[in-house]
Amino acid sequence: MAKKIVIIGGVAGGATAATRLRRLSEEDEIILLEKGEYISFANCGLPYHVGEVIKERESLLLQTVAGMSSQYGLDVRNFSEVTAIHPTEKTVTVTNHKTGKVYDESFDELIISTGAKAIVPAIDGLENAKNVFSLRNIPDMDLIKTYITRNKVKTATVIGGGFIGLEMMENLSELGINVQLVEMAPQVMPNIDFEMAQMLHAQINMHGVKLILNDGLKELRNNGHELVLTSGQVLATDMTILSIGVLPENTLAKQCGIELGFKGGIKVDTQMRTNFAHIYAIGDVIEVTDSVSGEATNIPLAWPANRQGRLVADIINGLPAKYPGTQGTSVAKVFELTAASTGNSERILKKQGIEYQAIHIHPNSHAGYYPGAAPIALKLLFAQNGKILGAQAIGTEGVAKRIDVISTAMKFGAKAPDLAAIELAYAPPYSSAKDPVNMLGYTADNIVNGKVKTFQWSEVDSLKEQGAYFLDVREDFELLTGRIGGSVEIPLNQLRQHLVEVPKDQTIYVYCQVGLRGYNAARILMQHGYSVKNLDGGYKTYKNSKY
């Protein structure tokens, strides 16, 4: 029996659902309603067309209305905004913005994939500013590009250091524009932790971007050409990009009694069903379950939207399918660096009161003796029982690869020490015989099995104040990169001969550059009866945090 299926929103979630629906049924009537001109475009490419990295505007239009209609036999209607959903009547009210026509359309099944909307704060001076933009779609992008060219923009300010903010910062900067990035939090990229984000801060400054942390936009003056920050600082700017985050585009849902959850995200079950049996919701507009913590959250990313689009089509066609939750695996390019993560950050774990252990390592992206190798800062978070809670990585090469491998391991329930057992492809241009992910596994194994105790970069300063005994096992020449003042220095390869000099009546806080020799030193000391802790991630992690 043919069904009539209406989809609201014609991009990531909506378009994906539509094509799968058609593949599963030739006879169903499938109507795709999109309020904008474009369907199925590459939202994620928008910043790069602003930066002229992606040269052709057309390349962002993955499917046209005509193409989607003919290839998939869909009824695709652009310029068609749904203004109301009537769950009991099983109809939606549509306004065609091209013709002005308003009509009701009935459905057997309805899919809401309306996405998210940029948060626009209530700030004085915003209404008079014609130079403030958000970036969500093609028209937004066109506006920004036109404004830059017409007004010969020399200075731009990005408010908000999340994914889109960072991408806009990079792309505006690549155009030769002076960029200022203002972020209210002490760090950019909220999905990674502070000591990791510090590497991005260094990179951002190195590229000449003026980075202002711990400060927010309070007021716009002079038609948006002056920005007053919370601190009182005033910035001159030719234009401003507002990217302080997004919220579920839930207006329709809210009005018709669809149940909302976390920050207004539509509540759905594991089959993407709302509280109305024939109404489904997917993508940025929904609340998802954080796979790690089990808590409700919003994760506005393209992977979940595409995945849910596929699954909802299966579910509507009676196939067994469910969406268990989202890990939040993500990646961003920040100039030469890549930053990626999966699962929860330390900040989130703390907030949720989940017990965890942290590991930081700095292995090379591939064999050190093969040209182009560069260290990756890798962080792993795991529970005492070994369950992997999250991972973060920053570097120039092979960063997404390692996070993808860990994300895969998490998906299938691997424990942290199991990462050592994953057979990863090795030849010198690609990795090491023990891949960085394996190295995380070995390091975790030693912690889980009591072979070493560690202390964290964040504990160093207070330990120092308390007069702790720091033992630096690096070689002389390395001390030039900096040291923890007051440390006793005994290079690892002389440690056995100098044990008598190390006091037994207090904990020895040992460290090296990245943690490896410190660990070896700790093993020596432990077996000689010392109480010892190794600085996780070594002096390098501590130093990164101090940037």
Add this chain to the structure above:
Amino acid sequence: MAKKIVIIGGVAGGATAATRLRRLSEEDEIILLEKGEYISFANCGLPYHVGEVIKERESLLLQTVAGMSSQYGLDVRNFSEVTAIHPTEKTVTVTNHKTGKVYDESFDELIISTGAKAIVPAIDGLENAKNVFSLRNIPDMDLIKTYITRNKVKTATVIGGGFIGLEMMENLSELGINVQLVEMAPQVMPNIDFEMAQMLHAQINMHGVKLILNDGLKELRNNGHELVLTSGQVLATDMTILSIGVLPENTLAKQCGIELGFKGGIKVDTQMRTNFAHIYAIGDVIEVTDSVSGEATNIPLAWPANRQGRLVADIINGLPAKYPGTQGTSVAKVFELTAASTGNSERILKKQGIEYQAIHIHPNSHAGYYPGAAPIALKLLFAQNGKILGAQAIGTEGVAKRIDVISTAMKFGAKAPDLAAIELAYAPPYSSAKDPVNMLGYTADNIVNGKVKTFQWSEVDSLKEQGAYFLDVREDFELLTGRIGGSVEIPLNQLRQHLVEVPKDQTIYVYCQVGLRGYNAARILMQHGYSVKNLDGGYKTYKNSKY
């Protein structure tokens, strides 16, 4: 109670075991016996120093005898060849090649990590040829480099197209030497299948290497300056690299009654124990269990050697540890291409009589609209119950990443359709919202769940002979890349209107460029009651196989 542990072989497996042994016990006596001058060197880097990609010879020496001794408190003895093992006496006989001294050394536990030896065939003329080399270690490399410089080598021949052969081919070629590669099989890289290897053949020829397949070395003439092949063809050459494979370096083991298995590999249990309770063996010298088939095999790679080195140290120290088997995940650079694989190839599956399904896809390495994207040829092999049996990938970017992810999924028991559910990091420079690995999962899902039937590139020619009905759903302009002669052409977006032209009384063999539109066409046809099969991997896979 302190143990005395003797290790034979001081490189990948042996050195790794030694350092871990020390970290686990400060009091054990650990003696590392290495017959050569160097320990702990980067075997895998050797070809790249020949090619001057790795500039510094020293960078290949990861640890020196002095360094290892002082840092780890080990008794490292180079130039020390073990000439006999006495299992009952628990001693080994050692010859010091520097001093000429011969002595017995006792042990409580013995680890054999003697590696593999290059196969040198019994061929006429070999004994008189001073220009034929194998590459296993630093002295071999030095000899090759010196010979090239001294003799101003212009033409070199590599016999054998496995990993090392291909690496030598590339590196000699990068030096500006004319290279000929001779391989007895119909393809290079035995771990991947023919239609995949054809992409490498194209690449190799493109770089001006003379590739001779299906032919072997039969005789050397003129002091090795003329090579006579099985076919009768005669090649002139200034030098020859023999890389036709390796065999376990099992002489010691064989002589003392250690049980040998597959191709002479030492048989060990999952705790690396030989048939003598206190004698362990690891690395290239052992027989391992193929994780996919459960059959015995040899997998001479660095990852297993390093992993087993770590584990054997744990086992000797009474920690719970075992080595379940090897997947054979591997990667090689072949000029601009990367080729990687994990698990079993189709050839192996056939040989072992294991039922399988194959999928070929050609997704972009990252979003097509972001610069630098290039297709990856991906092949997945899986059982009817979904169990993943193997995967292969060739491309210019992101190849190892995809194989690593699949290897991880296999490790933790994922089924082929589960690959669709792995949350992989996406931003345009790195991937697509559906990563290539996800796409394999979706494609597998459709096969496992009967949404489509496929036929393979290898069936095309015989189907054509049988007069099968081929339906080409590509656009006109694509037909220039070639077509299956006699196909009926109806572009996908016109298919619904032209259904009457398609006969219902025979199977429709549909195809497009890579399989995606063919799949969509198959879905349309199936639902209209046709019997239909889609060409897996599309015309591109078929064409690749024809190179």
